[in-house]
Amino acid sequence: MHESPIIDLGGLHIDLSVVLMLVVTCTIVFVLALLATRNLSVDKPGKLQNFMEWAVEFVQGLISSSMDLKKGRPFLSLGMTLILFIFVANLLGLPFGVVTEYDNKESATVFGHQITSVAEAFDKAHETKPNEHVEVGVNWWKSPTADASVSMGLAGLIFVMVHFLGMTRNTKGYFKHYFQPFWFFFPINLIEQFSKLLTHGMRLFGNIFAGEVLIAQLIKLGTLNAFGAVASVVGLVVWQGFSIFVGAIQAFVFTILTFVYISQAIDTHEEH
Template identity: 30%
Template structure:
């Protein structure tokens, strides 16, 4: 193994599906559809024959629901969290399963004409879309509850804070986007390089650590999304 081999590792090559005016990352859509399909199958299988004493996949789905409810309740509040459980849950589960798929599934075994398959969250377009959805969600939450008076928050507690408060709404999605993308990309790059240098044993602890950090990143994203929604619903006096 030499430096030339390591240098041949490339980042950012994609299989593009093109129309006249739009080019989309085909491999990201393929893996995203797979993740969504997997979540749908598990959800249907776990809830198609509900029992008073849960067993099998019903245990998994009920535990996941309770966990997500706790996140939403903690961040948004007892009174208003229920209507946001589906959004928080979808965000959390998609990121969680996407992150783990990058660590557990041998995506690279499937050859493509260009680029390679990988976790959807390894594409900054995916993380940017998730961050944008979160921004839309907390704006919608605040405006739906308070109407036009929602925008009073930009001049509270003092009018001279207007630029800072506006800037904050730009930094929230940026931090969500780059935190998730950076962590997942860094993890996959480190494991990929170590697999080239030392194919056996050494990368295993890092892969296990990657599973842990991937789960934490999903939790952090969902928690912050809930916190931002809760902040927009909060009454300021």
């Protein structure tokens, strides 16, 4: 695996590849939505308009499966944003990678800041193998959801939104459910809420990160010999095809769980 391009800025560790890929993901989703809604037509809808209409109906189906559609309709734009953003983000690391190689830590700079992850890798390598020539690769192009901070950040946003909705739209029922079925279940119910946050984000991160690790190993296999090259090409074709399916499933799972959590927060116990 290659290093991430991390710099220190204002006391914060900033992963430039994550920033770059988030910008790329947002741009792709924005352009896709813009093109799909630019020339709307009732008689002769274009392919992108048909796709977007199908996506809207699909998200409405997700909402209606977890709550009353009248209550859930305001969250339609949230669902569309989530499923498109996560699906695109999951697939960005599949087509290709952008890697830069550094043979010394002095040259590993960007915007006048040293790439600290590369410097640390050189220092560690020189401690273990002081007489060997070392090169460190930096990966600039990857799926942003393959980074735990991005996946957990998305889950954290949903977590805050869900509990805010519960406290404002269903105040009595929201606080009451922490003490059900008995008051001494409060610690368990509290732990359950934080476990939802952890599993919501880590499920997405784990699946996408594992896929990119396997792709990296298949690429490395292709450098061994002729047989490894053939096996690498076949493995990459098969796995990338499967990764598209995995990326779609993970976008679906994250979105449907979001609606389930919203439904649990805004509906009273009696309504369930």
